[in-house]
Amino acid sequence: MSEYAIKAENLQVHYPNFELAVDQFYLPSGYVMGLIGRNGAGKTTLIDALLDSTPAHAEHCELLGMRMDRQERLIKNQIGLVSDRFIFPNAYHAMKLIRRIGPFYDQFDESLFRSFIKQFKLPLSKPFGEFSAGMKAKLSIIFALAHHPKLMILDEPTANLDPVSRREVLNLLYEFMQQEDHSLLFSTHNTADLDKIADYVTCLENGRVKFSSSKETLMENIQHFRCEGKMPKSMKEFVLKPKATDMGWEGVCTRASQLRHLPVEFTPLTLEEIMLAQDLTYEDF
Ligand SMILES: Nc1ncnc2c1ncn2[C@@H]1O[C@H](COP(=O)(O)OP(=O)(O)OP(=O)(O)O)[C@@H](O)[C@H]1O
Known part of the structure; x- marks a missing residue:
């Protein structure tokens, strides 16, 4: 083979x-x-x-x-x-x-x-x-x-x-x-x-x-994030479409696996949500 x-x-x-x-x-x-x-x-x-x-x-x-x-x-x-x-x-x-x-x-x-x-x-x-x-x-x-x-x-x-x-x-x-x-x-x-x-x-x-x-890497890296207060500086360049919330910020992070030490809550996305988030990168940035 x-x-x-x-x-x-x-x-x-x-x-x-x-x-x-x-x-x-x-x-x-x-x-x-x-x-x-x-x-x-x-x-x-x-x-x-x-x-x-x-x-x-x-x-x-x-x-x-x-x-x-x-x-x-x-x-x-x-x-x-x-x-x-x-x-x-x-x-x-x-x-x-x-x-x-x-x-x-x-x-x-x-x-x-x-x-x-x-x-x-x-x-x-x-x-x-x-x-x-x-x-x-x-x-x-x-x-x-x-x-x-x-x-x-x-x-x-x-x-x-x-x-x-x-x-x-x-x-x-x-x-x-x-x-x-x-x-x-x-x-x-x-x-x-x-x-x-x-x-x-x-x-x-x-x-x-x-x-x-690999699908695994993609899903580990691109995740939804939510944080209270200010968004950590080191994640700003890896964020798509950030939205201010009552408590702080949320959006999609493209380096979740490397930023787990930050005081941020990460949640996995479906592949469809990942595709839609990727789409935003070229239309909105
Ligand atoms: N034989 C051909 N001659 C000239 N242009 C072509 C030819 N075949 C495809 N194209 C062009 O190449 C581009 C890509 O087409 P292709 O069919 O590979 O896309 P696709 O990603 O498979 O699209 P879809 O999801 O709609 O099936 C299109 O702009 C299409 O017009």
């Missing part, structure tokens, strides 16, 4: 009105990375660049320790890709997927695919074009899982799913992650997904990495 499931350095994509420039993007093998950012931040472009499916420049880019330009077939055999842009032909139904697309993968597991189809109550003979968006997402995910990938890359996999289906899909991904050489990268707007399964979170903004960190 290579140390990194994804290792990319100096990754660049130039579109007429958008530029992606990512100095480093590492996903250690065996972990889950959530990719977040506002609409148009570059999440899909980053995924495309990693997969070499958009004209990109990279100083170094390896998936599962291999280079796409040299070992594309080997890599694609071991990656489960789920994205709106790589969908099945509309006329195909599940049986046809088994016959026509399954054989492209060395380890396609028909009985596993059929058991997933049953579990998700998907029709075997309905054409893909007649599926709802949620059914399409589920079929794409289970098809990707059925060829026993080592790395799953999913672009907003839960966007069209109802809450029950979302939980089912997250459970499937959680099960997938029980094998220690399995890794997962997924982009999402739903921070509850990250709460459940992400080990790392990378946030993009205007084609750049705004922050990339």
Whole structure:
């Protein structure tokens, strides 16, 4: 098992009105990375660049320790890709997927695919074009899982799913992650997904990495604070959107783990609250 499931350095994509420039993007093998950012931040472009499916420049880019330009077939055999842009032909139904697309993968597991189809109550003979968006997402995910990938890359996999289906899909991904050489990268707007399964979170903004960190570090560092009287001087530069209260000050502190010695009360935030607080940093400062 290579140390990194994804290792990319100096990754660049130039579109007429958008530029992606990512100095480093590492996903250690065996972990889950959530990719977040506002609409148009570059999440899909980053995924495309990693997969070499958009004209990109990279100083170094390896998936599962291999280079796409040299070992594309080997890599694609071991990656489960789920994205709106790589969908099945509309006329195909599940049986046809088994016959026509399954054989492209060395380890396609028909009985596993059929058991997933049953579990998700998907029709075997309905054409893909007649599926709802949620059914399409589920079929794409289970098809990707059925060829026993080592790395799953999913672009907003839960966007069209109802809450029950979302939980089912997250459970499937959680099960997938029980094998220690399995890794997962997924982009999402739903921070509850990250709460459940992400080990790392990378946030993009205007084609750049705004922050990339373990979820634990993020949640230990960015916390709500409340203090009585004056705000301690040493925390002022690490405070977002401070608000005066009857007793003193409150707001969001970005270095809570280093400032615990101060007479300040820190309370953990949810990832959604952290994202919203991060947003304030560039709009309000
Ligand atoms: N093929 C393309 N040609 C030109 N510009 C593109 C192309 N694909 C994407 N872009 C531009 O790149 C930028 C980033 O788009 P991208 O789809 O990567 O964002 P995203 O973070 O995935 O957004 P969302 O959350 O809305 O899915 C956008 O400004 C988009 O218009």
